[in-house]
Amino acid sequence: MQFFGGSAAAEASPAPAAPPGTATGLAGNNANVLYVFNRNGVCLLYREWHRPLRTLDAAQDHKLMFGLLFSLRSFTAKMDPTSVEKGNLGVPLLPGQGCSFHSFRTNTYKLSFMESPSGIKLILVTHPKTSDLREALRYIYNLYVEYVVKNPLYVPGTPIKSELFNTNLDQYVKTLI
Amino acid sequence: MAAIYSLFIISKSGGLIFYKDYGSAGRMDTNDSLRLASLWHSMHAISQQLSPTVGCTGIELLQADSFDLHCFQSLTGTKFFVVCEPGTQHMESLLKVIYELYTDYVLKNPFYEMEMPIRCELFDLNLSQAIQKDRVALLGR
Numbered sequence: 368m369q370f371f372g373g374s375a376a377a378e379a380s381p382a383p384a385a386p387p388g389t390a391t392g393l394a395g396n397n398a399n400v401l402y403v404f405n406r407n408g409v410c411l412l413y414r415e416w417h418r419p420l421r422t423l424d425a426a427q428d429h430k431l432m433f434g435l436l437f438s439l440r441s442f443t444a445k446m447d448p449t450s451v452e453k454g455n456l457g458v459p460l461l462p463g464q465g466c467s468f469h470s471f472r473t474n475t476y477k478l479s480f481m482e483s484p485s486g487i488k489l490i491l492v493t494h495p496k497t498s499d500l501r502e503a504l505r506y507i508y509n510l511y512v513e514y515v516v517k518n519p520l521y522v523p524g525t526p527i528k529s530e531l532f533n534t535n536l537d538q539y540v541k542t543l544i
Numbered sequence: 545m546a547a548i549y550s551l552f553i554i555s556k557s558g559g560l561i562f563y564k565d566y567g568s569a570g571r572m573d574t575n576d577s578l579r580l581a582s583l584w585h586s587m588h589a590i591s592q593q594l595s596p597t598v599g600c601t602g603i604e605l606l607q608a609d610s611f612d613l614h615c616f617q618s619l620t621g622t623k624f625f626v627v628c629e630p631g632t633q634h635m636e637s638l639l640k641v642i643y644e645l646y647t648d649y650v651l652k653n654p655f656y657e658m659e660m661p662i663r664c665e666l667f668d669l670n671l672s673q674a675i676q677k678d679r680v681a682l683l684g685r
Contacts, residue, residue, distance in 0.1 A: 448549035450570030
């Protein structure tokens with residue numbers, strides 16, 4: 368499995384200009400929730416824009432989400448109909464190992480998922496009719512690299528409290544269709 | 545022509561009652577298919593809990609790197625899912641057809657006991673026809 372094509376990653380760099388569609392006023396209201404987990408299952412960031420229904424408290428919700436992703440990863444790795452050697456069900460997988468998934472859809476939401484080579488998991492929950500968000504997640508990952516990882520005051524593995532990251536994230540998420 | 549890899553039917557309590565493979569690489573053994581079925585049952589339930597809005601009925605489409613999984617849940621909680629090549633069309637209607645076949649040839653069979661593995665010749669026969677039909681893309685109605 369290939370993580371990022373070199374050219375695409377360069378295009379998605381958040382560096383100088385704002386992404387297309389920013390501040391045009393026709394902002395979508397599509398995104399519901401964003402989760403960022405590290406490889407140990409610690410929730411680094413939880414950001415919600417629109418979530419009328421809350422069934423669990425925050426900590427339980429994060430655990431359940433991480434558990435769902437973990438199980439779905441082992442499910443897809445075992446189910447993969449194109450490979451012969453699939454290993455055993457339930458064995459923890461390294462990032463990029465085995466067949467992964469990039470999204471699932473229910474009648475009320477769509478969940479898009481990306482895992483970086485270092486095991487950072489980005490989860491974006493949006494309206495079910497949203498198009499393919501792989502590029503968007505890659506862009507958000509680049510925001511994370513620019514504003515969080517490159518911040519000298521940030522201690523890896525701790526919750527993200529970067530104002531700059533949050534504002535840029537909010538701005539970008541508004542442009543998603 | 546896009547292909548279907550396999551079909552699973554899961555009872556309302558999460559047990560695998562039907563599994564058929566249509567040519568995926570490295571056939572799965574019985575234990576693994578049972579485990580995958582119950583794993584899917586629980587993930588389907590968890591996905592409803594995590595919904596940001598009310599009225600979620602569980603995962604309908606899972607897009608993995610090498611396959612798509614389309615799931616249909618009947619009103620009584622029986623789940624049907626097909627694993628197919630990414631981007632295969634008309635899978636929702638195929639699942640509806642399979643559900644119809646299930647109600648006609650399995651549920652109306654007086655010798656069939658609920659929640660037990662499906663062993664009905666007529667169901668197998670009509671199912672393979674439906675899947676064949678789909679292979680020649682007649683389901684695009």
